[in-house]
Amino acid sequence: MLKIELNKLNDLFAKISSSTDLILPVTVAGETNFAKYEDGAEVNLSVQTVKSAKDSFFPQAEDLMKFKTEGKKIDIIDVREKVESFVLFGVRACDYRSFEILDRVFLVDPIDTYYKAKREKGVIVTLACSRPEESCFCSAFGIDATNPLGDVTTYIADGFLYWNANTDKGNALTDAVKDLFAQADSNDEAKIDEQKKNTKEILSKLPYANVDLSGFTPDKLNELFNDAKWEELSEACLGCGSCTFVCPTCQCYDIKDFKTNDGVKRFRCWDSCMYADFTKMAHGNSRNFQLQRFRQRFMHKLVYYPSNNEGIYSCVGCGRCVKKCPISMNIAKVIKTIGGKNND
């Protein structure tokens, strides 16, 4: 394990970004989101980002192709640029797990080449949590916030950032920056272990840490779908997309054509099942009420996705929706209301 003083982190960021794009939590106009490191950027590693880290692989808006027409001839132009390798730094365990969940959507046949290109080129440096928020409940999904995986795992303790490469990609990145680091010793490891222990204790006491998901099993699909409680749960929903757009695992997108002065651009962008036109098709809309849209979001995460993916839930307990919903309705309340029997 290697270590670097926290006040030298800018040297590390400058070094990484001198040869490759570095994406990390940056505060702009008071809010922290993943963004490209530039000289003078206000890096903030101590708060949860508003949006998740998924933009790096699945951006909110992305050009797919272009069309040019001349008479009856249509030219299809590939707009994909060669993706260069980049470093995604400061990813928490919850967001790291979300990549595995997205992989099961985008990297199965038919493979999404746009996603795959970025996923292959991204070097993920995770950061262990030491101060979980009360909205956090990653432990309910078996995630260890104190020990995230990734190409490199980092820990912040006692004025230092500790650095541990896990993969070939991680070793290659380490080789490029190791001049800035010192070797950590057993005292350092003891400090990290102590921090992990303390953090785990906090994690276990968080209000949503032990929400009982056992009620969400594929065999109960109809029962859950028809649960009368959806009505009161969805009653106040504004039908906005805050929860979906801050969510690390929401993966639905819309594809649209956009007429430009230079042909037609086809792009895709995040969509939200909470939106009224989400399932609008030629024949009409199969979900006409907010109750149906609201139910879809949670059934997808807690029933449909797991039934196609060996029981893995499509929620990582990051708690962003808990913090950001304008009316304070969220997946934790849904789980507690219609989930397992052990939710008080």
Place this chain on the structure above:
Amino acid sequence: MQRIENLMKAKAIELLENGTVNRVLGWTAGDFYYDNTPAIFNSKEEIEKSFVYNSFCGANLSKYLVKERKNEGKILVFLKPCDTYSFNQLVKEHRVNKDNIYIVGIECQGHLSIEAIKAKGIDGVVGLEENGEEVTVKSIYGDKTVVRGEVMLEKCLSCKSKKHVAYDELIIVNEMPEADSMKRFSKVAELEAMTADERFAFWKSELSKCIRCNACRNVCPACTCTKCVFDNPESGVDAKANADKFEEKLFHIIRSFHVTGRCTDCGECSRVCPQNIPLHLINRKYIKDINEFYGEYQAGADTESKAPLTAFTTSDIEPGSNLKEGK
């Protein structure tokens, strides 16, 4: 606050039981002390189980009345002073049926922002003890006393009025601090004092955080179009994301223009923004302009008066004359 909540519960139960109303629109308690959700209560049992009113009830309930118009019977709604302006505006625009609504105006000492409290390093909030300007936040890590003005929602910091402009009856126990409706324009004046480039940079930095979640639009009591132009594929401007750099400004400029003269400055847009964009400042700039160009006007202050932008008078300002004066 507990006393007000008890009075509200008793009033709700009384009106339900004597048949004045058949349902109640209020707030239901969440899992924490601060995550209350707007809710409809149909019975005494439901009210006793989870009805709540504390200093985390910033949500404006008036817009839910648009949806409730479709349901039979009279509904009781609890409205804070600022919410009653939104209510009046909805009446003026024929979006709610006044005859089927019973309003109980409630005391408001200004509602609090859990984000502002957390920013003071207070986690695990389980309760509050409120004493005028002092708020003692009770948390699992102990108590901490803070100044109310430092942890209020932005919309409450710039409160325009403590007067209920529509109500059937009131529940007010403690005196409410006076509001200075002109004070709220100070930040707008600061923006006006900037150079155009500085102002553009300010808004570019703020609006570039926008994630197009539509929370501002969907919570806005003035945004009641059945189909928004931004959701309509026929409009040519429908969009779920910013297809080009800084395109989000288009959304916010169009939306704010559309509510100009109708926006009561309830501040919900800024309260719900996940990226904390000070959206209210755009609307407030237009309110300030209307005040200056057409005389003081407060949308929602009544249900009858003509709005400056939809009524022509010969004394109206000449379009463009403000630009000549360099404003």
